[in-house]
Amino acid sequence: MKIRVPATSANLGPGFDSCGIALSLYLFIEVLGPNEKWEIIHDLGNDVPSDASNLMIETALSLAPNLTPQKIKMNSSVPLARGLGSSSSVIVAGIELANRLAHLNLSQQDKVEIATRIEGHPDNVAPAICGDFVVACYFPEKHKDDVSYVKHYFPEGDIIAFIPNKELLTVESREVLPKSFSYRDAVEASGIANVMIAALIKGNLPLAAKMMQEDRWHERYRQKFVPHLALIRQICQDEGAYGCFLSGAGPTVLILSPEEQTEKVMQSLRRIDDTARIEQLSIDREGIQVF
Incomplete structure (x- = not known):
């Protein structure tokens, strides 16, 4: 059995913790067969465990604790800690691994809800599972683990990824975000996000991109970690x-x-x-695939 999970890009500017797209970089998993213990063959570096402490195996065992250990080959073109959903792809792969090996018969909704509960928000995991462009929301304190999401076609157009040769951990970049917004600022930020989503639905990529650059939720606070953002914005212009x-x-x-x-x-x-690393990518329309 082989599992393929796409990379993802979350937020799209003003769609903070809600919007995401699936991209044509992939995590590949090949199940080679039963083994005395969990063993993962990979060349992803010493920071990625090769045993049962790997996030993929921990995820799978959280759903099916009695799984028979397997030897697994793992390859990935998704760079670690670069904002392209590397941890989300591993979580999604772990859910599918348990689903197939333990015959759980999980629906797409089940997978999205499980992955969101593990990850904490759906913006990366939902497009990794569904593919394409996904808008989702999650309110665990009010609706248990329910996730509401909509998949839609992302307009055709070239996508270029500028991937610096340095890591940025999400936890670090979250610490600089404000604890609250004024009502006026929140209304403005929400309006920008609404127009961005409407423009994507109508296939108006130029307007959508304009709104993406007007984000009020997070980019202005994270700019000190990404000084190249202003330079790239000037190049775009x-x-x-x-x-x-x-x-x-x-x-x-x-x-x-x-x-x-x-x-x-x-x-x-x-x-x-x-x-x-500068790459021209495309939208992955299918999400997770099993071969």
């Missing part, structure tokens, strides 16, 4: 891209661009940091 936004908590920045401007944008991005 100079080279005719639609706009850009922090991917999750960063430090990755995603740029939305018309096809005819993409190469110019990428050339300019390379001049910012020659150690950064």
Whole structure:
């Protein structure tokens, strides 16, 4: 059995903790067969456990404690701690591993709710499971573990990822966020998010990207961790891209661009940091797949 889980980008600017897209970078899992103990073969570095303490196995065992240990091969093109849902992809893979090996017959709704409970919010895990563009909300204190979500088609257009060669932990970037907003500021931020989502639904990528750059919820507070964001925003303006936004908590920045401007944008991005990984990506429409 093979499992493929896409990378994800959360927030899309003003869709904080709610909106996300699935992207064409992947975590691949291959179950090789029963083993005396859990063993994961990978080349992802010493920080990624190769035994039962791996997040994927911990997730699977939380759902099915009596699973027979397996030897598993893990490959991933999703960079760690870069704002592209690396931990979410592992959680989603663990849920599917338990689902298949223990014959749990989980629905998509079940998977989204379980993954959200583990991750804490649905913006990464929902698109990893469903694919494409997903808007979701989660209120555990009021509605148990219910997650409401809607999948929609993300408009066609080029997506460029600027992935710095440094990590940024989500917990660190969350500490700089304000504890509260004024009513007026919250209304403004909400209005921007609403227009962004409506523009995506209508297929108006230029307007959606404009709203993404007007985020009020988190980007202004996280800018000290991502000084390249302002430079990339200037490049977008100079080279005719639609706009850009922090991917999750960063430090990755995603740029939305018309096809005819993409190469110019990428050339300019390379001049910012020659150690950064710059890739042209596409939307993954399917979400998690099992082969």
